[in-house]
Amino acid sequence: MSNPLKVGIAGLGTVGAGTVRVLETQAALLAARSGREIKVTAVAARERGKDRGVKLDSYAWHEDARALAGLADVDVVVELIGGADGIAKDLVEAAIANGKHVVTANKALIARHGTDLARKAEKAGVTLAFEASVAGGIPIVKALREGLAANRVSRIYGILNGTCNYILTNMRETGKSFAEVLAEAQKLGYAEADPVFDVDGIDAAHKLAILASLAFGCEVDFKSVHTEGIRDISAEDIQFADQLGYRIKLLGIARRTEHGIEQRVHPCMVPEKLPIAHIDGVFNAVVADGDFVETTLYEGRGAGAGPTASAVVADLVDIARGHRIPAFGVPSSALTKLPVSPLSQHRGAYYVRFTVLDRPGVFAEIAAALRDHSVSMESILQHSRAPGEKVPVVLTTHETEEGAMQATLQAILKSGAVTEPPTMIRIEAF
């Protein structure tokens, strides 16, 4: 058996402690699978005293994570600090510069600096691996870089944020509002105290940008991801979705179009007969369509100590086995800069909920706006109330262009037919 692979772990939160636990618990198994021992030699975290549920006294302790990049007895730096910049980025860059492999779970870092870091790693002849950055324990990075290597991928989409999926599932099951369910999720630890990254779609957008780069062989382009969150989804929308045979899911969708690459994260109505409609709670799922393999789906837990550590350690096993694959599956020089396919040119069906005053002429104004923009209606739902009361009207459209849809909504808003801005949710039948 060869020399052990020596690992320095930066960041001892849930995932860091989980990684230490996996490496300890599975030591014999991992050695058999890797052909060599995988051994933690150093750890870094600021607070030394804290109980993290694992024994850490046998490892060299560094308060400044950046120190790991310079240690002679570290072959791989595992970065579990988080954040697109700051210490995480400093550490990763220094580790690469010093000829050390890097394994990270940091989606923000890879989404914002992935292409640049991949170039640096390649130049230094080291591996940059980030299986844990997308969809937790699901080995989707490996599936795209290796398992589907024979395919040109045309589309990749999925449920990439467990917090949002938990909230939407719970709203549907209980009929409660977004705010109520969010507050409960925060109490249960399923949502952060500051939920912005999750509920506003940013976390999913980070992951989508990484998946798109792997799937299409293009530079990571996080800035071009159109991102909407789930704050505006109401209990009413969820009820209407049920009536119409849909489920509301926050999806990340990236696809090749005739104009380039479209990347978007937003709530979607998906037909309830699709498998993705039944991925509930904190689970993640990713669907990849390849030209030969056709449709494949991957499902599992998208977060948590065990699943995320499982992905981190899978990367370590690859490195221990001596596998070297460019970060995004092709050499960084081969990564293309694909043009952004503008959302205004996206074609799809739409669900729109208007709040109107129940008075004569309202329907005529809405219908006129649709006609003026050549948007064709598919169905309409209204539950009548007393005249003069506010009432929700829901309509779905046939396939139309996003630009036309947006212009229609503007026209309706201006016409005074509605009492508040309409809610628009894209329908994705796949």
Add this chain to the structure above:
Amino acid sequence: MSNPLKVGIAGLGTVGAGTVRVLETQAALLAARSGREIKVTAVAARERGKDRGVKLDSYAWHEDARALAGLADVDVVVELIGGADGIAKDLVEAAIANGKHVVTANKALIARHGTDLARKAEKAGVTLAFEASVAGGIPIVKALREGLAANRVSRIYGILNGTCNYILTNMRETGKSFAEVLAEAQKLGYAEADPVFDVDGIDAAHKLAILASLAFGCEVDFKSVHTEGIRDISAEDIQFADQLGYRIKLLGIARRTEHGIEQRVHPCMVPEKLPIAHIDGVFNAVVADGDFVETTLYEGRGAGAGPTASAVVADLVDIARGHRIPAFGVPSSALTKLPVSPLSQHRGAYYVRFTVLDRPGVFAEIAAALRDHSVSMESILQHSRAPGEKVPVVLTTHETEEGAMQATLQAILKSGAVTEPPTMIRIEAF
């Protein structure tokens, strides 16, 4: 860029021709991903004249596939002939002996001789890869050997035969009998003229034995797979399943028990709320439970030229990239011989359909047999008919031991209460 990887393809049926097509269509993409060209240099098939939809004149043609094992300009032999023995086995053994890597889609060969071939490949320092042998295009072999490498897998199960899943789905949708749907599937090309391998569960058992070895790090033990097919599933069973909230699926299930390893292929009733219940038609799906990653699911097309060739070529890319992994994820010397967990000790719930004469005392006889074997009933369904007519009675049990269940059925059969042998389907709630 390094030297091209030179490939000899043996067998030019659907998958062989599909593999040639993928290698041609994606040549540039594969070179970028592998860091070198992947180049077909020789092919082997008996009939030269046949139109296979791909151009083959630029490759050296061999009528005897075994010749590929001896060619100097072949680095990898791709075996797509099929069959557990005969030419396929001769070719693979000769290729390994000559220091050539082997990629195969041959589940029968790997299920019956996998451990032995893995040992030989290891000794010769070559790769034996068989992603295409299980679940078509789904990269499940890679997921188990690499993606879930950090986990001890406790259970793996799935829908492993597309033909059976198509037949069961179609029976449910149309209400037709097994024989009718099979005949239609044969006409449509979804079932072979000789359907034994598929409908009697043997194909699924081959795949399950391979998955179990990968999941548990044990020698492949096809002979110990308890195998039942779907011939005895009636339209009535499918209706009763619906009424009880189940779907009938042919599953392959392998798990660690306190007694060793249990491997079984048989029709199952699965609760309709489970994702696996909604994998319909020709799709395959595999669920793997790991101690850290928890439950993961993989879905895609289990057969067909494109998906299977996608898996074959993924193995070629791995070889071109220089990755070397033992065939079953650990060195063959580390593969354990796990004891067989006898099915008689299996604990689970059961669905049983009896055909009885509608006369007094029948229920008492059934109830007495259940009581005598300590089998506890969960529910019972009977739609009454005219007295004296044959009538189906369906019952489901609480969890009980298989041995007790079998003894109960024997006792009921002997009692004369039933007019034909009862149908028993295991309920799997997972």
